[in-house]
Amino acid sequence: MILLAPEWLILIPAVLIFCWFFFRPVVFRFLRISILLILLFCLTEPHLNQTEKGMDLYVLVDRSDSAESYLEEKIAEWEELLEKEKGNYDRIFYIDYGRDILPRIRKNERELINGSESLSGEAIFKALSLAKSDRHSRILVLSDGFGTDSLNGLSNKLIEQEIFLDYRLLHYSRESDIQVKSLRVPERVMPGEKFVVEALFEGDMNQKFNYTLLRDKVEVDRGVLELQNGRAFLRKSDSLQSGGLHKYEIRISSPADQLAGNNRAEVLLEVKAGPRVVLLSTYKNDPFVSVLRKQGFDLKVFNEFSKLNSATLAGARLVIINNVPAWELPDGFLEELNFFSKDQGGGLIMAGGQFSFGMGGYFKSPIDELLPVSMELKNEHRKRRSHLSIVMDRSGSMAMTVKGGKTKMELANEGAAQTIELLGGMDSVSVIAVDTNAHVIVPQTVLKGSADIISQARRVKSQGGGIYVYTGLEESWRQLEGREGQKHIILFSDAGDSEEPGNYKELLSDMNDEGMTVSVIALGTREDSDAPFLIDIAKRGKGRVFFTNDPMNLPAIFAQETVTVARSAYLKELTLTIPGQEWSKVASGEWQWPAMVNAYNLSYLKEGAKATLRTNDYYKAPLIAWWKVGAGRSVALSFPTAGEYSDLVRQWPQYGDFLQTLTRWAAKPDVPAGLSLRYKKQGSTLSMNFHYDSKWADEFSREMPELYIKSSLDNEVRKFNWRRLLPGVFSSRIDLASGEIVTGVIKAGDHTIPFGPLKSDKNAEWRFDLDKVEQLRDLSKLSGGREINDLSEVWKNKPAARLRDISPYFLILVLILFLLEIYQSRVGKLFKKRVAHQNEVYSALLDDIGLVRSIGTKTKEPDSAALVTEEDDLDKESKLDANERRSRFDRAKM
Numbered sequence: 001m002i003l004l005a006p007e008w009l010i011l012i013p014a015v016l017i018f019c020w021f022f023f024r025p026v027v028f029r030f031l032r033i034s035i036l037l038i039l040l041f042c043l044t045e046p047h048l049n050q051t052e053k054g055m056d057l058y059v060l061v062d063r064s065d066s067a068e069s070y071l072e073e074k075i076a077e078w079e080e081l082l083e084k085e086k087g088n089y090d091r092i093f094y095i096d097y098g099r100d101i102l103p104r105i106r107k108n109e110r111e112l113i114n115g116s117e118s119l120s121g122e123a124i125f126k127a128l129s130l131a132k133s134d135r136h137s138r139i140l141v142l143s144d145g146f147g148t149d150s151l152n153g154l155s156n157k158l159i160e161q162e163i164f165l166d167y168r169l170l171h172y173s174r175e176s177d178i179q180v181k182s183l184r185v186p187e188r189v190m191p192g193e194k195f196v197v198e199a200l201f202e203g204d205m206n207q208k209f210n211y212t213l214l215r216d217k218v219e220v221d222r223g224v225l226e227l228q229n230g231r232a233f234l235r236k237s238d239s240l241q242s243g244g245l246h247k248y249e250i251r252i253s254s255p256a257d258q259l260a261g262n263n264r265a266e267v268l269l270e271v272k273a274g275p276r277v278v279l280l281s282t283y284k285n286d287p288f289v290s291v292l293r294k295q296g297f298d299l300k301v302f303n304e305f306s307k308l309n310s311a312t313l314a315g316a317r318l319v320i321i322n323n324v325p326a327w328e329l330p331d332g333f334l335e336e337l338n339f340f341s342k343d344q345g346g347g348l349i350m351a352g353g354q355f356s357f358g359m360g361g362y363f364k365s366p367i368d369e370l371l372p373v374s375m376e377l378k379n380e381h382r383k384r385r386s387h388l389s390i391v392m393d394r395s396g397s398m399a400m401t402v403k404g405g406k407t408k409m410e411l412a413n414e415g416a417a418q419t420i421e422l423l424g425g426m427d428s429v430s431v432i433a434v435d436t437n438a439h440v441i442v443p444q445t446v447l448k449g450s451a452d453i454i455s456q457a458r459r460v461k462s463q464g465g466g467i468y469v470y471t472g473l474e475e476s477w478r479q480l481e482g483r484e485g486q487k488h489i490i491l492f493s494d495a496g497d498s499e500e501p502g503n504y505k506e507l508l509s510d511m512n513d514e515g516m517t518v519s520v521i522a523l524g525t526r527e528d529s530d531a532p533f534l535i536d537i538a539k540r541g542k543g544r545v546f547f548t549n550d551p552m553n554l555p556a557i558f559a560q561e562t563v564t565v566a567r568s569a570y571l572k573e574l575t576l577t578i579p580g581q582e583w584s585k586v587a588s589g590e591w592q593w594p595a596m597v598n599a600y601n602l603s604y605l606k607e608g609a610k611a612t613l614r615t616n617d618y619y620k621a622p623l624i625a626w627w628k629v630g631a632g633r634s635v636a637l638s639f640p641t642a643g644e645y646s647d648l649v650r651q652w653p654q655y656g657d658f659l660q661t662l663t664r665w666a667a668k669p670d671v672p673a674g675l676s677l678r679y680k681k682q683g684s685t686l687s688m689n690f691h692y693d694s695k696w697a698d699e700f701s702r703e704m705p706e707l708y709i710k711s712s713l714d715n716e717v718r719k720f721n722w723r724r725l726l727p728g729v730f731s732s733r734i735d736l737a738s739g740e741i742v743t744g745v746i747k748a749g750d751h752t753i754p755f756g757p758l759k760s761d762k763n764a765e766w767r768f769d770l771d772k773v774e775q776l777r778d779l780s781k782l783s784g785g786r787e788i789n790d791l792s793e794v795w796k797n798k799p800a801a802r803l804r805d806i807s808p809y810f811l812i813l814v815l816i817l818f819l820l821e822i823y824q825s826r827v828g829k830l831f832k833k834r835v836a837h838q839n840e841v842y843s844a845l846l847d848d849i850g851l852v853r854s855i856g857t858k859t860k861e862p863d864s865a866a867l868v869t870e871e872d873d874l875d876k877e878s879k880l881d882a883n884e885r886r887s888r889f890d891r892a893k894m
Contacts, residue, residue, distance in 0.1 A: 252264070432476060489518045492558075
């Protein structure tokens with residue numbers, strides 16, 4: 001216990017002496033004297049020390065790209081000094097940070113850090129969350145000070161937890177460094193409108209440097225600039241005709257430049273053209289092209305799909321997928337398309353063909369839920385059995401843990417399990433795990449009961465080594481050989497570690513002769529070292545090849561491939577049609593529907609969807625189906641619109657009118673009048689202002705519009721809050737990670753206002769913003785910390801003891817004693833009254849007894865001598881009785 005005002009103790013004897021002489025009968029009782037002493041003791045301000053001996057020092061080590069090289073030379077020396085100077089009860093905890101924040105488990109074991117950012121604020125927050133309330137704590141930041149996140153709000157937390165923040169800045173030379181400080185273009189322009197591209201360059205020396213300006217990865221300007229007073233400017237006018245997003249990029253180079261990390265910048269510009277439609281098609285003369293352009297749509301056609309990304313969908317109202325297989329689309333594009341339609345309100349049309357719907361691998365894909373039809377093939381509609389063999393890479397790389405806590409192997413196992421679940425009771429499957437040898441986990445088995453087989457598939461473990469592809473394929477051939485029906489192999493392998501090609505070409509040729517096909521699911525990208533080898537396997541195996549860099553996608557890809565092989569159907573036969581009346585809800589007028597189609601994709605109408613044309617066969621399958629899904633609209637045309645199986649449809653007189661009407665119904669409507677969004681991006685901070693006029697005021701006062709953001713880092717959609725900046729303006733501010741791309745939507749009642757994609761500064765780590773250093777200095781000062789050049793000083797001025805005032809607990813005790821004193825005083829008075837009343841009754845009784853005795857003596861008429869003697873005896877007895885009564889009364893009083 002610690003007394004902050006012990007001088008008040010001298011008052012205790014003085015008060016006691018005073019009360020002894022003047023208030024002794026009143027004060028000197030147990031409860032009263034206890035209350036007095038406790039109140040006097042509270043004046044001394046008693047506190048308890050809540051902290052143990054020693055101090056916990058949290059050392060935050062900046063491992064970002066801009067600090068790593070310099071820090072690597074110093075960190076061992078600094079850590080040794082900190083360890084040497086600490087006391088017996090002191091402890092040190094190291095936290096390495098960049099974009100990742102990783103507390104060290106062991107002092108000398110530093111893990112790899114993503115250094116593309118310097119999240120100093122997040123690292124400080126992490127240290128605060130680890131600090132113990134019963135220990136002295138201090139934070140030491142070893143950094144260059146150029147953080148990429150915000151330090152706002154940390155000062156209150158540091159003060160609240162009574163933790164000082166010290167820092168040691170890394171000083172290294174940037175004398176000859178040149179950096180791209182900014183690259184600016186307007187947010188959006190109209191087609192043909194002139195605008196200016198502006199770039200600002202900074203450096204510490206006046207020197208010349210080269211620059212290159214690119215638009216959509218095509219060079220548009222290059223030249224030489226010279227720094228004047230540490231700055232140089234570039235201004236260039238430009239104009240664009242095609243709608244959508246366009247990317248501008250600036251690059252610089254100089255022989256004397258020391259740091260290359262800040263030598264480039266990029267920015268996006270939107271050209272606001274007419275109603276924009278994105279068409280993905282495998283046909284060179286797609287019928288949608290002429291129809292939509294005649295109607296004034298700004299049509300963007302893609303026949304090569306590797307360039308598709310989130311920017312493709314910017315400003316679009318509708319996406320049409322015409323016979324394009326899912327495996328040809330870039331990884332992640334279907335997730336963007338799901339957000340575009342379901343959340344941003346964009347339209348989606350999928351047309352039929354041999355590479356569409358289930359045959360195109362869209363079953364259980366991210367857009368499966370958008371379509372108004374389901375793509376599985378029911379067992380009772382199947383005409384042949386399938387035999388699948390799954391070859392699983394179980395090499396050492398598959399043991400790596402990914403986000404979500406699962407390993408690559410576990411996710412691949414889940415994909416194999418889904419493949420087995422999708423097969424029917426007449427199908428068969430085998431599972432082969434491959435490293436340097438082939439291990440038959442499940443021999444080729446008919447799936448009458450699949451639970452045990454699924455369990456075995458989920459238990460494949462990574463055993464190290466590489467993957468011998470030829471050995472795995474050869475074992476699959478043995479498993480499938482002699483089977484009747486469709487025979488297919490799914491090879492799962494690492495695109496960067498697929499060994500032993502062997503004589504795979506001859507092997508695949510023999511497989512084709514046996515009626516076997518081979519598809520490849522590759523973990524990696526098409527640029528990986530073994531990607532060409534795996535692509536060639538799928539090509540020679542007459543199958544498909546899927547690439548994904550995200551192991552979380554593996555289960556869905558396995559499901560897509562399984563349905564494509566075993567459970568989908570593209571029926572190439574003349575089929576009569578049955579028209580319906582539902583089309584009147586989309587378009588008025590008289591419609592004469594085609595009597596037959598050449599081919600169609602078998603699918604089933606989902607609950608809640610509408611169909612206006614069905615097949616007049618056993619399946620009664622929908623040919624034209626549509627519905628509203630989320631904020632958008634989706635259409636499924638199950639027949640081909642082009643190619644060799646589209647003759648009857650293209651001869652339909654109302655074909656052009658139908659495509660036009662369908663497109664206008666599915667396309668996202670215009671943003672309502674009176675609503676607009678303006679945003680400003682500075683580095684990694686996105687500021688958004690949503691403006692609305694007076695006619696929306698009443699509605700927004702009842703229900704505020706909602707803001708949703710989808711990030712490229714995790715594909716999750718998050719809701720953000722608005723604050724009312726001004727009448728008619730909502731504002732929000734979002735901090736982005738380095739290189740993060742976000743798309744978003746504002747939902748105002750039934751209306752949607754999409755925006756993005758917006759990309760944060762990819763090189764924010766190299767911008768060297770001096771304001772960030774000042775923010776760190778101010779935060780340290782507010783917390784009570786300081787800049788430390790000699791690290792041994794961090795142990796000298798330890799934080800003050802963390803004390804807790806315990807006076808309130810003593811005051812509570814005083815209250816309890818006071819109530820007890822009142823209780824006793826009240827009960828004592830009642831007891832005295834009761835005793836006095838009993839004494840009065842007793843006295844009256846004695847008086848009555850004496851009177852009776854006196855009457856008895858008179859009746860006997862004794863002689864005078866005897867009477868005198870008796871009277872004397874009575875007097876003595878009465879005196880004794882009186883004395884006894886007095887003594888009892890005195891005892892009762894006490």
